[in-house]
Amino acid sequence: AGCSGKGAGGSESGKDVITVWTFPHYRENAETGQKSYEQHLQELIAEVEAENPDIKVKYEILSWEEGDKKFDIALNSGNPPDIFFSVMQPKFIKTGLAVPLDDYLDDADFADLEQFAIDNFSIDGKLWAISQWISIHTWGGNRKMMEEAGADIAKIQKEGWTWQEFYDIAKKISKEENGKKIYGFATQGKNEETLTHLMRNNGVIKSVTEDGKFMWNGDKAVETLNFLKKMMDEGVMPKETAGIDAQKVGDMFNAGEVGIYGRTGPYQVRFNDNRNKEIEAGKIEGEKIDFVLLPFPHNEGEKEVATGGGGGMWLFKQKNYKGDKHTENAAKVLKHITGTKSSVTAATLFIPPARKSGQEMFADLLQLNTDNGKFIQRTLGYVVPGAKLEPDLAQKQSQILNDGIRPKFQGFLAGELTAEETVQQWTKVAEGILK
Amino acid sequence: MTVAAQTTNDRWDNIKQFIKDYGWCYIFIALPFLLFLVFTVYPLITAFVMSFQEYGVMQSTFIGLDNYKYLLNNDIFWKAMGNTTIYTLGTVPVNILISFFLSLMIFPLNKRSQTFFKASFYLPAVTSGITMSLIWLWMFDPTRSGLMNIILSWFGIGQQMWLASSDSALFSLMLMTYIGGHGGGVILYLAAMGGIPRSLYEAAEIDAAGWWSKMKNITWPLLKPTTLYMLITGVIGSFQVFEATYVMTQGGPNFATTTIAYLIYQHAFEYYQFGLAAAEAFILGIVIIVISVLQFKYMSSDVEY
Amino acid sequence: MEIKPATHSPNQLLLDERKDQRRKLVRLAVLSVIYVLLALWAVFTFVPLLWMLSSSFKDTTAITAVPPQLIPKKPTLDAYKRIIEVGGLGRWFVNSIIVAGLSTIINVFFASLAGYAFAKLRFPGRNGAFWILLSTMMIPGQVTLIPLYILVVNTFELANTYVGLIVPGMVSVGSIFLMKQFMSSLPGSLIDAGRIDACSEFGIFWKIILPISKPGLAVLGIFTFVGHWNNFFWPFLITNTNSMRTLQVGLTSFRFEHLQDYGAMMAGAVFSALPMIIVFLALQKYFLRGITIGAIKG
Amino acid sequence: MAEVKFVNVVKEFEDEKKGKVVAVNNANFTIRDREFLVFVGPSGCGKTTSLRMVAGLERQTSGDIYIGNRLVNKVHPKDRDIAMVFQDYALYPHMTIRENLGFGLRNLKTPKKVIEEKIKEAAAILSIENLLDRKPRELSGGQKQRIAVGRAIVRNPSVFLFDEPLSNLDAKLRVQMRVELSELHKRLGATVIYVTHDQVEAMTLGERIVVMNEGEIQQIAVPEELYEQPNNMFVAGFIGSPPMNFVKARLDGNQLYTAGYTFTVPGHLLPKYSRYDGKEVVFGIRPEDIVTVHLLNSEPERNVISPTLKVVEHLGAELLLYFNIGDEQVTSRVSADAKVKGLTPVKLYFNLDKMQLFDPETQERIN
Amino acid sequence: MAEVKFVNVVKEFEDEKKGKVVAVNNANFTIRDREFLVFVGPSGCGKTTSLRMVAGLERQTSGDIYIGNRLVNKVHPKDRDIAMVFQDYALYPHMTIRENLGFGLRNLKTPKKVIEEKIKEAAAILSIENLLDRKPRELSGGQKQRIAVGRAIVRNPSVFLFDEPLSNLDAKLRVQMRVELSELHKRLGATVIYVTHDQVEAMTLGERIVVMNEGEIQQIAVPEELYEQPNNMFVAGFIGSPPMNFVKARLDGNQLYTAGYTFTVPGHLLPKYSRYDGKEVVFGIRPEDIVTVHLLNSEPERNVISPTLKVVEHLGAELLLYFNIGDEQVTSRVSADAKVKGLTPVKLYFNLDKMQLFDPETQERIN
Numbered sequence A: 001a002g003c004s005g006k007g008a009g010g011s012e013s014g015k016d017v018i019t020v021w022t023f024p025h026y027r028e029n030a031e032t033g034q035k036s037y038e039q040h041l042q043e044l045i046a047e048v049e050a051e052n053p054d055i056k057v058k059y060e061i062l063s064w065e066e067g068d069k070k071f072d073i074a075l076n077s078g079n080p081p082d083i084f085f086s087v088m089q090p091k092f093i094k095t096g097l098a099v100p101l102d103d104y105l106d107d108a109d110f111a112d113l114e115q116f117a118i119d120n121f122s123i124d125g126k127l128w129a130i131s132q133w134i135s136i137h138t139w140g141g142n143r144k145m146m147e148e149a150g151a152d153i154a155k156i157q158k159e160g161w162t163w164q165e166f167y168d169i170a171k172k173i174s175k176e177e178n179g180k181k182i183y184g185f186a187t188q189g190k191n192e193e194t195l196t197h198l199m200r201n202n203g204v205i206k207s208v209t210e211d212g213k214f215m216w217n218g219d220k221a222v223e224t225l226n227f228l229k230k231m232m233d234e235g236v237m238p239k240e241t242a243g244i245d246a247q248k249v250g251d252m253f254n255a256g257e258v259g260i261y262g263r264t265g266p267y268q269v270r271f272n273d274n275r276n277k278e279i280e281a282g283k284i285e286g287e288k289i290d291f292v293l294l295p296f297p298h299n300e301g302e303k304e305v306a307t308g309g310g311g312g313m314w315l316f317k318q319k320n321y322k323g324d325k326h327t328e329n330a331a332k333v334l335k336h337i338t339g340t341k342s343s344v345t346a347a348t349l350f351i352p353p354a355r356k357s358g359q360e361m362f363a364d365l366l367q368l369n370t371d372n373g374k375f376i377q378r379t380l381g382y383v384v385p386g387a388k389l390e391p392d393l394a395q396k397q398s399q400i401l402n403d404g405i406r407p408k409f410q411g412f413l414a415g416e417l418t419a420e421e422t423v424q425q426w427t428k429v430a431e432g433i434l435k
Numbered sequence B: 001m002t003v004a005a006q007t008t009n010d011r012w013d014n015i016k017q018f019i020k021d022y023g024w025c026y027i028f029i030a031l032p033f034l035l036f037l038v039f040t041v042y043p044l045i046t047a048f049v050m051s052f053q054e055y056g057v058m059q060s061t062f063i064g065l066d067n068y069k070y071l072l073n074n075d076i077f078w079k080a081m082g083n084t085t086i087y088t089l090g091t092v093p094v095n096i097l098i099s100f101f102l103s104l105m106i107f108p109l110n111k112r113s114q115t116f117f118k119a120s121f122y123l124p125a126v127t128s129g130i131t132m133s134l135i136w137l138w139m140f141d142p143t144r145s146g147l148m149n150i151i152l153s154w155f156g157i158g159q160q161m162w163l164a165s166s167d168s169a170l171f172s173l174m175l176m177t178y179i180g181g182h183g184g185g186v187i188l189y190l191a192a193m194g195g196i197p198r199s200l201y202e203a204a205e206i207d208a209a210g211w212w213s214k215m216k217n218i219t220w221p222l223l224k225p226t227t228l229y230m231l232i233t234g235v236i237g238s239f240q241v242f243e244a245t246y247v248m249t250q251g252g253p254n255f256a257t258t259t260i261a262y263l264i265y266q267h268a269f270e271y272y273q274f275g276l277a278a279a280e281a282f283i284l285g286i287v288i289i290v291i292s293v294l295q296f297k298y299m300s301s302d303v304e305y
Numbered sequence C: 001m002e003i004k005p006a007t008h009s010p011n012q013l014l015l016d017e018r019k020d021q022r023r024k025l026v027r028l029a030v031l032s033v034i035y036v037l038l039a040l041w042a043v044f045t046f047v048p049l050l051w052m053l054s055s056s057f058k059d060t061t062a063i064t065a066v067p068p069q070l071i072p073k074k075p076t077l078d079a080y081k082r083i084i085e086v087g088g089l090g091r092w093f094v095n096s097i098i099v100a101g102l103s104t105i106i107n108v109f110f111a112s113l114a115g116y117a118f119a120k121l122r123f124p125g126r127n128g129a130f131w132i133l134l135s136t137m138m139i140p141g142q143v144t145l146i147p148l149y150i151l152v153v154n155t156f157e158l159a160n161t162y163v164g165l166i167v168p169g170m171v172s173v174g175s176i177f178l179m180k181q182f183m184s185s186l187p188g189s190l191i192d193a194g195r196i197d198a199c200s201e202f203g204i205f206w207k208i209i210l211p212i213s214k215p216g217l218a219v220l221g222i223f224t225f226v227g228h229w230n231n232f233f234w235p236f237l238i239t240n241t242n243s244m245r246t247l248q249v250g251l252t253s254f255r256f257e258h259l260q261d262y263g264a265m266m267a268g269a270v271f272s273a274l275p276m277i278i279v280f281l282a283l284q285k286y287f288l289r290g291i292t293i294g295a296i297k298g
Numbered sequence D, E: 001m002a003e004v005k006f007v008n009v010v011k012e013f014e015d016e017k018k019g020k021v022v023a024v025n026n027a028n029f030t031i032r033d034r035e036f037l038v039f040v041g042p043s044g045c046g047k048t049t050s051l052r053m054v055a056g057l058e059r060q061t062s063g064d065i066y067i068g069n070r071l072v073n074k075v076h077p078k079d080r081d082i083a084m085v086f087q088d089y090a091l092y093p094h095m096t097i098r099e100n101l102g103f104g105l106r107n108l109k110t111p112k113k114v115i116e117e118k119i120k121e122a123a124a125i126l127s128i129e130n131l132l133d134r135k136p137r138e139l140s141g142g143q144k145q146r147i148a149v150g151r152a153i154v155r156n157p158s159v160f161l162f163d164e165p166l167s168n169l170d171a172k173l174r175v176q177m178r179v180e181l182s183e184l185h186k187r188l189g190a191t192v193i194y195v196t197h198d199q200v201e202a203m204t205l206g207e208r209i210v211v212m213n214e215g216e217i218q219q220i221a222v223p224e225e226l227y228e229q230p231n232n233m234f235v236a237g238f239i240g241s242p243p244m245n246f247v248k249a250r251l252d253g254n255q256l257y258t259a260g261y262t263f264t265v266p267g268h269l270l271p272k273y274s275r276y277d278g279k280e281v282v283f284g285i286r287p288e289d290i291v292t293v294h295l296l297n298s299e300p301e302r303n304v305i306s307p308t309l310k311v312v313e314h315l316g317a318e319l320l321l322y323f324n325i326g327d328e329q330v331t332s333r334v335s336a337d338a339k340v341k342g343l344t345p346v347k348l349y350f351n352l353d354k355m356q357l358f359d360p361e362t363q364e365r366i367n
């Protein structure tokens, strides 16, 4: 192909060229016979090209770290790809180049999509992307360690657990064994994700409401922070949490240093299975782990709330508008590569596909009948989306996050601020921004 | 022939002569300069215009000095300015000194050892900044199993939080530059040291100067031009430091490592406030220019460029 | 008048002898200390590199093992196998060579041409032009990304082409600065001799100045090559197909959501550092001669 | 025909610190065809600048320069039919000697065979045949110098320009090269313009000499004239080694009063000094015109003084005697036969037939 | 007491390309207290090396060096009670003159006031008071040279070492500085070792001169002796400018046969040459001992030849006449009064009373 590509769009042998930018979700595994994400995408593209001989699809797999930035630059240069994979980003909408999908979808499509998937990508009453999956946020646990500490895992997965119940188990797991420290709980402290999960399960579902009110300003926030503090003080959770990232948490869990850990997802079931297989095959050293997905614990008297998200395919036009026909073609491609068959991607990642038809089609792959599978199904029922904010307000919210919550929370984890000071300070930032 | 005709003729002659005399000079810098105009100056001018706008892809609105005003009244901007300054003050002179002392130690060695150490100090530069940052992120693991903590424990020093504490995060980033990354400086210093006449040292030896006196009174002052060069390029570089913050700390914790360059990135790509980012860049640019001019003025009294 | 030893006493001789002995010892001691210090420092600076090297030979568990294994217990080539299996490695490598190589050649050529003009030729506007160049170094590059992208991708439509990869980096002010400093020390009479020998102005540059500037060119060459070889962001921005990727861009495909293949990344980093080490070793003899920047007025 | 003519030539430089510098001020003179002309003067007086203007490496600020009757103001160096030898030789360090010699011709697209021949010829003239395949750095100073001349020869120019070509050589080699250059000039029969700050070189090599100082031409003359009839104190002091002695004096009738000594001016010289009778003058006399009395056949009646010597320098064949008249140091140069030992007073005869008087204001020679 | 003594001193260098280089070979001599001794010789003969061994900047391979009776083989430069003036002056470019002068004393922790005084004293001696606050780059060559000497003076050493201190100055300044150095030596009364490759400097400055060649000492003598009784052809050729003429000849009775001419040896010289009767010799005669006949009172009967002149150089007071005897170029130096014009043959008288004969094998003077 070499030098043939000349920017997005344009035509090649009279065909309408549609550009797709997406990310490498998983790679090929020759032993399990699993294809790579790229291969799955290629299949879908081949189909849509066969169906529409006037369309040529060009796709690019971006790298995770910098892909967003590449897209940001392309978008702000007025030259985004036609289709892009992303989570919900109100700022995309604000540029005026994102194209709402309502006109290109029929009722059947809407019916097939999980309601959460629709809600997640709706703003202004318009749908901005077709979700590929519902990525549920969960916690994860080491069955052996938890059961030794007296946990009834089946019950937890079915009915949830309270902060206290969680704390008791975690506390029991924590110990120091011949110089090696074992923690009941660990989570990454680079951002406020875990805090968000706990806040939602302490009755505060949104940090900023649709009408522009800041909700993380009161006792509930202090209480939640203090719960974390207690765990750090008591050695249930590493006191270095502020400097621990997700990768490190995973490593610690695999090394048997952690019983329960924060923020993983169904995908981890697959990774864990693969790891166990490799250990069995003697390819790598290590202990096999029986991995269980866990719900977020909720505070006594508060409702259990699950958190989810999900990436989807967005449709864009270019500043140099290429015509309605082109947009239509792009929408066609988008629909196909997010269609029922595309659920293979979600299923491969062991995440529930956003399309109900997809969940059915790949039921085997999803192993929905296992304990973990059942837990996922249950979670889908009570996952609550965050506030659906206007782009402007969304931007303010992210500014509150960047300038207030995240830095102060980091300061709190590092032991530099008390819970009260933390809440006070970020409230002040939030009020300044929302004013 | 009329007078007027003569003068136009003269003028034409003058132009022809000018082209004959200097034409080549301009041709020599023309192509580089043209490319430079297109790919550096033009984007810079566009960015400069952007700094007076609220940028939008479809259309930008002119808002005068609002971006600049906003920044000058913004706490985070000043915090970042402070961090950047501390970082610059804490890295550039220290690193120059380290390079200087390393060179000082290498210089008296024989050729083969010189080559060996030069290569040793330069080679870490061949790995990309991102890879380096990733490795360091790993070394700065705040738990007991972090490499840096393990090394410290050999010396009986307790566990450090490194990047995880506001107190030590910026210092950790600086520490990273102290170790490694002196290859260029060492090469430049060694070359310059080779240029100092031997007779000066011999004169000093007869003048009863010891090692320290020779170093302080001869080597160091005579390396001023090189030091100035490294100071200026170093300041330019460190005022624009971005990669380490971006990969390792994202400005945290609690803004302890937020640098101007990182702030620019945040404004540009997180909020799509390109106008604001441009304004920030130009404020930073002015600061750097002022500092460079001051350095030139202060340092170059003995130095000929 | 100072008192000077009138006669040559055996005492004095002994004293001198002892003093000399001591000086010799001190010298030896200092030299050993220098070697030890330098070696330690070298090891210190090498730790990250060694870590990179050793990690590239570890399996996925060893890489995150606690405590860290400085030397892999069970060295394996798996990581290297993985990066080779991904495919495209050869192609990326070739692309990198083309892009970094051409960029270096063009950069060195332009920088020496302009550096020569700024250092050795006198013409109206010389200083002004040079200072304009220099001051643009002081503005952070991030803000010009969007305008540059619009220019290269939208206006010139150079996305995903070698030209687009190379052109914006063809001229670097830093390189011009360096070459100007270097060329100022060349004897001007050679240029005059060339003029009298009926050599054209470009001929003087090409046949006289370039050949005698080899040390400077080598230093600039390696600096530029390393810079372009490690350049990630621009190639990432403007390439769209696997076949146009450079090594640095290609190597990022080992990062997956929720899972980073550190082993492969480190193997990739080792792999991509190799050519530069070779280039460095090949050119390092010029580094010995080095270049001097500026001079003390004496 | 390669006469070189300067008409009202002025050269100014813009110096960053000093502002405008006049390097050559209104030079007017003609260098004759086949003449060996030497520019001499102290450092910074504008010699090199004059030469470079002839070469076309520098353009005069105003005035005209002609080479062989052709106005060359706007002619490129390569078309001026000149060749130049530089002070630092400016050999191309990366080329062999052969390539160095042939470089100019190759640029002029001369056929290979012709180039080969010319190189051979030049190499024979300078006896450098065995050096042709070396690089400049493998040569000694004298050899380099010869190559630099060879590079000029192969061009077969009508004007040769030399910029202090001998100043980097040691004393002995300098003497040898001087003779070689002199012979070469005779053989080639080209016009030669030669710049030096060494007056010995100027005197021995130049058919005529241009003495410059601070951009101004002081005198143009053949060596003897320069030595015997210097225009002014500058020329008198610059030419001759040790230089002419200058002593403040007052002329009164035929008596010359200096600090402590009185001299009698020979009668035949008096007419030309009549205007200065009773006025302050500067009395100039060359060291060789002050001799020890006992070397003469008979002791003269007048103009003999017995000063105390400060220093005696032994130069083998000669002695230099230093003493003071008032504050001014005076040198006498006598044959080693004088056998002056130690610093005892000695009788010295001033041969005032060879004296010069100068106006202390204008510093011009009184004539 | 600061006599300097070399006993069997050998210095070898390890050169990367040439292997072992003997820079100084078995030197044995004593420099007397307060003596002004000059080392002279061609480039690379080992002069600087000898000096640096005295300074302690280089350690001899074998042999002993004494300064003032103290064996200094293992004494550090700063403790040798010496001061050195370098060829390139080695002034610290970034320090003012005052700081330059005081640097050594400051290193020795001398009290500030004493330093100030010593600087003042040295500045007065050298009349450089007005330069003290300048930097070296603001000085002319002569001034720099003076500062370099000043830096040595403030140290008040018993031995001064000079390494070609005048070679960077122009001819005129060189003459002036020579006299200054000479006077300075008298005033300070210290031992001076002075290195130069310029024989004029050596002759005028040295109380005694050491002539070196290729690491070997050729002769140590006072200037007159060196000039009149050179040990060998090397010394004879090196001392004197223009150098002594050498012509291959055969001695037969009192006849000296050269290529084309026959000379008659004065009878009083014959005894010492008797051993060489009938053998090949080298006939040496200095240029000033060949004079034009018409400058003499009467034409001598013998030893007059009429060669064709190749080149005539006019040096103001003198003429140099170049001609050949066989293949060998011979120079005659005559007063300018000889008024030789053009290259017509001229009658030249060889004053064989001043002749020397050398053994063509050993190159030693026949005595």
Ligand SMILES: Nc1ncnc2c1ncn2[C@@H]1O[C@H](COP(=O)(O)OP(=O)(O)OP(=O)(O)O)[C@@H](O)[C@H]1O
Pocket: D013, D014, D015, D021, D022, D023, D041, D042, D043, D044, D045, D046, D047, D048, D049, D050, D197
């Ligand atoms: N390119 C230049 N820019 C400014 N001033 C110059 C330039 N070239 C020469 N000058 C000045 O012009 C004057 C004459 O210089 P020139 O080189 O002709 O002297 P010179 O007689 O050759 O001296 P030297 O014997 O030192 O070579 C000096 O004052 C010098 O500083």
Ligand SMILES: Nc1ncnc2c1ncn2[C@@H]1O[C@H](COP(=O)(O)OP(=O)(O)OP(=O)(O)O)[C@@H](O)[C@H]1O
Pocket: E013, E014, E015, E021, E022, E023, E041, E042, E043, E044, E045, E046, E047, E048, E049, E050, E197
């Ligand atoms: N450090 C050194 N290493 C190797 N050889 C050296 C060294 N220093 C001097 N030599 C050699 O020793 C010999 C004598 O050198 P020295 O410097 O004493 O000569 P010189 O008489 O001072 O000459 P010049 O007049 O050129 O200064 C030379 O052949 C030189 O190459």
Ligand SMILES: [Mg+2]
Pocket: D047, D048, D049
């Ligand atoms: Mg000159």
Ligand SMILES: [Mg+2]
Pocket: E047, E048, E049
């Ligand atoms: Mg020497």
